[in-house]
Amino acid sequence: MAISPPERRLWWKEPLHRVEIIWIAVAFLWGLVMFFAMVYWHAYGQQNLSNEAYRVVPAAFSEKVEAMVKKYKVGEHKSGMPIVRPPPGADVYMLARTFEWYPILQLENGKSYRLHLSAMDVQHGFSLQPININLQIHPGYEMVLTITPKKIGDFTVICNEYCGLGHHAMTGRIVVIDSTAQQ
Numbered sequence: 354m355a356i357s358p359p360e361r362r363l364w365w366k367e368p369l370h371r372v373e374i375i376w377i378a379v380a381f382l383w384g385l386v387m388f389f390a391m392v393y394w395h396a397y398g399q400q401n402l403s404n405e406a407y408r409v410v411p412a413a414f415s416e417k418v419e420a421m422v423k424k425y426k427v428g429e430h431k432s433g434m435p436i437v438r439p440p441p442g443a444d445v446y447m448l449a450r451t452f453e454w455y456p457i458l459q460l461e462n463g464k465s466y467r468l469h470l471s472a473m474d475v476q477h478g479f480s481l482q483p484i485n486i487n488l489q490i491h492p493g494y495e496m497v498l499t500i501t502p503k504k505i506g507d508f509t510v511i512c513n514e515y516c517g518l519g520h521h522a523m524t525g526r527i528v529v530i531d532s533t534a535q536q
């Protein structure tokens with residue numbers, strides 16, 4: 354108990370019990386394992402992609418998103434959300450705001466894109482399912498990552514950072530299509 358001063362003032366010079374030293378060694382080694390797992394997972398995992406981050410004014414980011422939507426819009430979801438199909442290799446944008454991911458992106462399988470992500474208002478979490486890529490999206494910062502879809506299908510973006518009352522309903526979509534299919 355530490356309420357009263359220790360009997361011997363140099364208590365930290367007491368010899369360590371064997372059990373204590375074992376626990377310290379276990380904790381230290383496990384810390385090392387977890388540390389190198391981060392490095393390993395970045396190099397060999399599919400989930401912690403390399404990304405770049407830039408300062409951006411939300412209004413300027415929004416303008417770039419709108420320009421892409423205007424240029425490459427191919428349709429509209431029944432919710433009114435535009436569906437956008439930029440050409441392979443293009444810079445593609447997805448914007449987070451309470452409570453949606455905008456717009457719906459259509460990307461070709463096996464082609465690379467530069468994906469730009471930013472938030473308009475508060476912090477959101479970009480979680481791409483089911484492959485489980487996770488990024489924190491802040492207003493004022495533009496995250497850029499190079500992605501190459503490897504599987505055809507519908508991918509859901511969910512917000513995994515609490516952002517307000519509509520947080521649970523904040524979902525988005527990325528649709529990966531066959532690159533030989535006609536639009």
Ligand code: CUA
Binds near residue numbers: 450451512516517523
């Ligand atoms: Cu956006 Cu939670």
